[in-house]
Amino acid sequence: MKRISSSFIIGIFLTALTFLAALISVMWTPFDPTVLDIAGRLQAPSSTHWFGTDHLGRDVLSMVMAGAQNSLAVAVIAVGIGMGVGVPLGLVAAARRGLIDEMLMRMNDLVFAFPALILAILITAVFGPGAINAIIAIGIFNIPVFARLSRGAALSLWPREYVMAARLAGKGVFRISVEHILPGITGLLIIQGTIQFSLAIIAEAGLSYVGLGAQPPDPSWGRMLFDAQTMTSFAPWLALFPGLAIAFSVLGLNLLGDGLRDVLDPRSRTRTGQVQI
């Protein structure tokens, strides 16, 4: 059994904390994050409002908790789209090779030419801003990441003896891909999944910050930072807590991904994740 590193434990703790905040906020938050209380606006952190209140008197802690819901929902669905489309594409490319492989990989190059932010700009310019558009933009950007990863990993498995044996037993390429190749690359997919998940949280926050993501009154960490921007000099807590929420959740997922890599795939410890918005 491998020794679990302390950074892995911190990663698990921070990730669990983010998910817990999101889950609890579905049922309960200290105050209603959408209810305005102008009389109690811009209160500094206190025993009543642990993270203070914003310019409309809303409780910042409640907004941060509810914002976790939005961030995690966008990230889960966007990474789900990336995996759901990218992995089958990668598996087909590795199984079929030839023209299909070449076409799929060139399509991947094309998608890579559109960073999530530029894709979101295109989508928003035509369909208007919203969380759904952010999900689509981040999701599409994730497709080539998973397609390339699963193609590369699958290619390394095809010459293995147990796959050859399956071929000799008369199984078709699609059945082999599902029954033998996919289980062999699951570890890698989980590791990349956590990394893409953290990138999706930063991307979502960036899109909401520039007004292309979640729209008011839905609480979102990026939107909270946008609202805080002109008030940091006299109410710094407005920018501090949503920013820390993003940083801690992303740090947690990155440490979790590194820890999982050490446990599931000790050969490769080099991170090549690239923060793309």
Next chain:
Amino acid sequence: MTAWLARRLLSLVLTLLAASVVIFLMIEVFPGDPAAFMMGLNADPAALASLQEQLGLNDPLLVRYFSWIGALLQGDFGTSYTYRVPVGELITQRLAVSLPLAVFALILSIIIAFPVAIFAASRAGKPGDTLIMGTTQIGIAIPNFWFAMLLVLLFSTTLRWFSAGGFPGWQAGFFPALKALILPALALAVPQAAILARIMRAALIETLSEDYVRTARAKGLSRGQVIWRHALRNAMIPVLTIIGMQFSFLLAGSIIIENVFFLPGLGRLVFQGIIQRDLIVVKSVVVVLVFAVVLITFLVDLAYVLIDPRLSKRGKGT
């Protein structure tokens, strides 16, 4: 090498063409009638017909696409619906802010990352290395626009060393303009430097386990000397990939940072374009950014082959 270059150039042209088709479809086909979209629900029918005519919307789709591409090749992006000036002029003005910002950020990122990575790699596994790697994890996790806000809070609001935003223009002098870009560039550079430092450290450590490095060490060279004389050059290939990817990212990422610092760059232009429904501006800025990303990827590939000519024979795996 020539065959590789020809193949890569063909792939470059095809990717650019495909990207242009995607942008054309998104902006010109999906909204239905772009003229009606831009003018809104209460548009005067005569004005609408005039805009349709001006945009060439009465022509068949293929004709519109090819006339757009033909004009683009001559540097003609069309005329902005809201600004009433050629979009090419607007983009040139705004690029004078966005491009130097991205280059400045890239230089800062390299200046920060290289010494950090060399220090960490030369002390791999020791407390100094662990501390640096922990710090880079935090650097990666911090969103650049939040970091930018913290920089403004510290250096503009509290210390008053820099202005909190705005850009005096290059005509105000090189140094005043550069000063206005320092905080935005730093905000863009630090999270990128954290990524670059991690990749470079990993590449250096991998190179340090190679036989020729062991030989050099056996000859009596110190770990630091080996890094400087041998490992650095060989570790450059993965580092170069990341630098190339980072430049694309910095150019796109500057869009968000420009909003924090109220810089009149491409980002502000495109967001104003979205708000004012000026699809011609949006389409043109997106074309410039996407083409820049594709061209930079191509240049990075070219740089690989120049560093290591074996790659052109092997053909790069995807």
